[in-house]
Amino acid sequence: MQGAVTRPILQRGMVKAISFNAANRSEAMAVLKYYLNNTTAQELYTRIGTALSDPMLLSTDVENFLSALEGIGIVTSSAHAAVNDNVVRHCLRCHQPYMERDNRARSCNILHTLQMPARPEVVGQAPKVRAICCGADLSIEVATKTLHFTGRHTTSVQNVAYNTTNVKTCAEMGCAGNAAVITKGA
Numbered sequence: 001m002q003g004a005v006t007r008p009i010l011q012r013g014m015v016k017a018i019s020f021n022a023a024n025r026s027e028a029m030a031v032l033k034y035y036l037n038n039t040t041a042q043e044l045y046t047r048i049g050t051a052l053s054d055p056m057l058l059s060t061d062v063e064n065f066l067s068a069l070e071g072i073g074i075v076t077s078s079a080h081a082a083v084n085d086n087v088v089r090h091c092l093r094c095h096q097p098y099m100e101r102d103n104r105a106r107s108c109n110i111l112h113t114l115q116m117p118a119r120p121e122v123v124g125q126a127p128k129v130r131a132i133c134c135g136a137d138l139s140i141e142v143a144t145k146t147l148h149f150t151g152r153h154t155t156s157v158q159n160v161a162y163n164t165t166n167v168k169t170c171a172e173m174g175c176a177g178n179a180a181v182i183t184k185g186a
């Protein structure tokens with residue numbers, strides 16, 4: 001990287017063995033704080049994603065980056081467990097099969113259940129439809145462009161807000177839930 005301060009390449013697990021002196025540490029801290037204070041969360045997320053998609057990225061850089069994130073407690077052992085987990089699970093919210101390594105912030109999507117036909121248009125107001133799942137009257141634009149729920153798939157009922165319309169239990173759906181898939185995967 002041009003213009004960057006040359007630092008020794010740290011091998012995985014060696015991070016703690018190398019001690020920077022106090023001046024280096026305080027400058028590094030100042031640089032990191034300056035960077036964080038001048039970067040949005042989205043920008044940081046996008047830049048890391050772009051860098052990691054670059055096929056020219058060096059293996060040592062990948063390893064060092066992961067080591068650093070692990071060293072300061074951002075990436076934990078649960079991420080290692082997730083990528084090595086081959087069990088096909090059943091989501092207790094959307095009832096789709098998934099593997100934990102593919103789970104992400106917007107994997108599990110539930111549409112609103114809309115009552116049709118649309119409520120008669122009130123003069124001077126945009127027509128609305130009733131989302132019977134939420135008990136709310138929404139404009140057609142909002143009703144069709146938003147989801148009732150979006151998030152990660154889950155195997156924990158505590159994470160699911162069941163209702164009588166669009167988020168039902170496995171028993172109500174007549175699916176075998178996780179009993180079948182875990183037995184099959186074992």
Ligand SMILES: [Zn+2]
Pocket residue numbers: 111112113131132133134147148
């Ligand atoms: Zn809804």
Ligand SMILES: [Zn+2]
Pocket residue numbers: 091092093094095096107108109152153154
């Ligand atoms: Zn799901």
Ligand SMILES: [Zn+2]
Pocket residue numbers: 090091092095169170173175176177
């Ligand atoms: Zn189910």
